[in-house]
Every structure is written in structure tokens, then in C-alpha cells.
Amino acid sequence: MEKFNIKNYRDNPFEEFREWYLPVETEALENFNAVALSTATASGRVSSRIVLLKGYGDNGFVFFTNYNSRKGEQLRENNRAAMLFYWPRFHKQIRIEGSVTRTTPEESDAYFNSRSRGHKFNALVSPQSREIENIQELLSDLENRTLQYRGTDPPRPANWGGYRLIPDMLEFWKEGIDRFHYRVEYRLANGEWSKRLLAP
Numbered sequence: 001m002e003k004f005n006i007k008n009y010r011d012n013p014f015e016e017f018r019e020w021y022l023p024v025e026t027e028a029l030e031n032f033n034a035v036a037l038s039t040a041t042a043s044g045r046v047s048s049r050i051v052l053l054k055g056y057g058d059n060g061f062v063f064f065t066n067y068n069s070r071k072g073e074q075l076r077e078n079n080r081a082a083m084l085f086y087w088p089r090f091h092k093q094i095r096i097e098g099s100v101t102r103t104t105p106e107e108s109d110a111y112f113n114s115r116s117r118g119h120k121f122n123a124l125v126s127p128q129s130r131e132i133e134n135i136q137e138l139l140s141d142l143e144n145r146t147l148q149y150r151g152t153d154p155p156r157p158a159n160w161g162g163y164r165l166i167p168d169m170l171e172f173w174k175e176g177i178d179r180f181h182y183r184v185e186y187r188l189a190n191g192e193w194s195k196r197l198l199a200p
């Protein structure tokens, strides 16, 4: 293994992320872009679930969902969130913490329009995270909507779209020998990123 040196880590954590993520993207195993997303209520009750990372860059990490889902409600009352990637094949983990904003309607439209027809209808009819009486009702809703939009695609529902997690902390974790792992943490303060080494 190449000798560890924090100086080999980019000063810009987004560039470091890109470097770590590219091989994962290239390998493209099923759900390679799955990431655990944690959100919390205003009073600090935390919950986690998997979402798919659909975009990343210097302006943050993007996923799409139902704005009225449980996560959507939590993000409305508390916009702090965390993401956690773990790629066992690469012996790497990345933690990201920050605050979340909605993507622009144009970004949400662009992604919605790129989805398969089936995915679009699901977004249209499913009241994500709400109790439902039975699945049959949802299925007949789906059927009705499909008939309504025969020959054309449905527009993006207003309650469905993207969120962007804008980080102020990222930690890059690389597995070492005998639990001697390598952890580099980036923190944003006064508009500047700094990085430091953490004990395993």
C-alpha cells in the first residue's frame, strides 16, 4: 500500500470525493450510488434510510424524493442532515454532514423527465411514508393515472423533487491493517476548508 500522507489529499474535499467516487461509479455495481441519509426532527429524533445519489459537485450532493415524506417533513423542520457511504470492495467510508436545500424546480424537472414512465407514475400516486388502507387502492390509482396520461408523460408533481446536501464536514475513511485506519476530516469555517488527521 502506498505510504499514507495527508498532503496527498486534495485541499478541496469535493475533488477528493470525486477521486474516491469515480472508481465506484466506473465499476457500477448494483446500487453503487446508494447512500444512507440521516435526518432529524426539530427536537433531535434521528432517522436514517437509503436514497440514491443522483448528482454531486462543488455545490453539494443531490438526491430525489417526496417532499411530504417523513424525511421531507423532518427536513422542513430541521435542515441539518448527514450522508454515509460505505464501499466494502474499496475498504472506504465517507461521512458527510451539512444543511439541505431543495434543488431548483428546473433541476427537479430535468431529473423527473429522465425517469422511466413507471417511475414517474409511482411518484405521482404514492403518498410516500403515509399510512395507506390497502395496496389495491394505490394500484387502481396508478391504473387511472396511466389512463389519464395515455400517450403522454405526466408532469412532475409539485411535492416531488430534489434536495441538495451542502456540506460543512466530510470525513474520508480508509481501512488500514489491524484496525489502524486512516481518517481525514475536512471542515468549513469562514468560507475556508481545512483538513486534519483523526485517530482511528
Ligand SMILES: Cc1cc2nc3c(=O)[nH]c(=O)nc-3n(C[C@H](O)[C@H](O)[C@H](O)COP(=O)(O)O)c2cc1C
Pocket: 031, 034, 047, 048, 049, 050, 051, 052, 053, 063, 064, 065, 066, 069, 070, 071, 072, 128, 129
Ligand atoms: C437501494 C435503495 C434506494 C432507494 N432510493 C431512494 C431514493 O432515491 N429516494 C427515495 O425517496 N427513497 C429511496 N429509497 C426508499 C427509502 O429508503 C425510504 O424507504 C423512503 O424514502 C421513505 O423514507 P422516509 O419515510 O424516511 O421519508 C431507496 C431504498 C433503497 C433500499
